[in-house]
Amino acid sequence: MAKRSNRFWFKLHGWFSLPVWIIFCFVCLTGTISVISHELTWLTNPDARATNPQNLTEKPMSELVDIVQQAHPTANITTVMSFESYLVNAVIFSDSDVPFAIAYVNQYTGQIQAINLGMTFTNFMRSLHGWLLFPWHSNYSVGYYIVCFMAIVMLGALVSGLVIYKKFWRAFTQPKLRINQGKKTLLADLHRLAGVWSMWFLMLMSITGLWYLAQAIMWHNHIEIEEHPPLVEVSQLITTTNGAPIRPYTLANALHLAEQTFADFKSTYIMLPEHNRDTYKVYGQGDHIFYDQYAYGVTVNPWSGNIESERSPAAMTTLQTLSHIANPLHYGTIGGLWTKVIWFVFGVFLTGMSITGFLMWGSRTVKAARTELDDSLTMHNSPLVEQEGN
Template sequence: MDRAKWFNVHSWVGVQLSILLCFVLITGTLATVSHEIDWVTNKAMRVAPSSVTKINWQAIYVSATEQSQTKHLSVIKQPTEDWFAAEVIAYDTNKQRYRMFFHPTTGEYLGEGRWYNWQVFFRMTHRHLMLPVKYGVPIISICAFLLLTSLITSFVVYRHWWKGFLRWPRKQHRKLFWSDIHRLLGAWNIWFILVVSITGVWYLLEVLGVRASYPDRGQVVSQQAKDNRVMPSPDVFLKAMKTVDIEFPDLDIKTVRFPTRKNAPMIVQGQSTAILVRDRANLISFDPMTGEFLSKFRGEQLNLVARVTEAVDPLHFGTFAGLPSRILYFVFGVLLSTLAVSGTYMFAMKTSRISHRQVFSKRKVWKSALSKMGFGKWFSYISITICLLIAFGLFTGLITQ
């Protein structure tokens, strides 16, 4: 296949679903800093860093139990940064989740927030368009395949592509300028496209049936915990947290999860010596009625499929090194979104047959691009509209889960 045909493939995959692709890229970019967006919009999440020493899990638990409407908590989360409050997810009287925030050291109650916050919106929108996972993830995965195809074809279309790393955009005329912008952004985004597209394909494989197996989390032993959903008493909670220091001393605790059904243990998760794993890869469990130690496992004990599964989220969202890596992903997400827009703009200028010296209307250019998208345009419109309607319903309470 000659370069002209490769270019046609490159243009086609970059344009047909460009509206949906840009939507997915922009929401994914904002998802990397969505926790910070919530921090800005909800003052209950803010604490003075100078007032925080060591996190006091016991104080937070006792305070959360007192503040909870139903006394049924789901999880306690360690603050992601020194200026964040500790977060507790609980259930209200209608069995709907909501958030409470506490000072990490004193356990002082600071306020609450809704379950459907900016973080949930951007993550659910980016991952599965607010649709059921089995439908939404395959749609989003189309974008991953488009990105991979665009990347592969670009190596053929753009000769000496490696020179694009250092070529500053020329300004002789607009077509040349945008072509150089596209090459520059494409060259610097090669690694990022590979990471987000390959991990995006893995999400599809999970939906299609690739399942990781994990070690046993332990079975509760008390009859009360077998027959009912049990919340540990403050003394039992304290006993369990002290046992963590003995049985898993190098565990940096990130979350404490409580039973959401009968016959379920209390689980403590976090980070240890394994790299590129989610918090759930390092785990220790307890009977919620007695605080008896049940089981534990480390990230290093997971099999290959489980390790890959655990690495996908940190790599896709850039959470593997905390705030610095998420800022890096945000920057490259902006660049990748710009790359997608610039590619569509270049295609539109070419198909509208506008001379580089001709004065033209940008509206005419974009109208030309839309006319070439065909079915992809309507598929994008419908997908995004359904996503936003579901989001509106969830955030206004018209739809409940």
């Protein structure tokens, strides 16, 4: 009975891993690269490096917007983003002859180091990992669902693998890696060791992946996690003598309000008003390391200077909290570069496990096919078969 039960779990483990092996391995590989995509950008693209040889203080985002506006007077600047301290800020704009552009602005020197007219490496890898570059239809993508489904596959492989691997905890104190007993034994040992030592990582990726799946279902069914900022009342618009509205409050004012509202606030994502009734949206990070870089924020009325809405961990609902802690846990940004390195290493382990698992399955499948063929030939050439034939 125990042998039959173990065979069931072994087959279940294989079915959780093998039918979608290529997709699973691809998602693991692209996710591993995505974890260090900013660092790879810094290594390969000198224009993206925020060099600061004179130890200058960081300029506010409002000043960076003014620098880009002066260089491109007819540009419509929509968004400003900041990343790690060693990467430049991104000022996103459109112009009469440019539908989409990203200005790489050094936040220390104020120099525009490059204008990117296409997709960045980080955005490409995150898109490839997140939804396999499948198109988005309004509020859902088939690719996003496929990637999120891998969380169920991963969780199933983890549970069935632990059931198969009896007394798996011994791998922590007595790791076994037999390198002189053939390829099959070595692959099996590598697969088991990587699986046991990566249990926490597999569980974390499964849980965050399941949240992304739940989030996709909510998006698809128009269930809003974050409330939309209110629009400015028409009566609040201030017009000049020639009838053109002019906002009396600038982005610098909005940034000042955000810094006054939250202690240790650092702006990371800003959206400028798209129309006269829109607001300044200033988001950033604060003193909670487990929340993402958009967990704090304010929307500021550009006509009255009032804060229309606020965002902070203390005021979040359960769904909002899950939304803002999922990415740091999934991509390992909670502790900066050091946790990114840890997530990258275990991402390599996870990718390797999918490969070794496939190689083990392939070896067993070929062996089983040969055995079945040999048995068939043996029965065909046996005396009993010859007598029946006569």
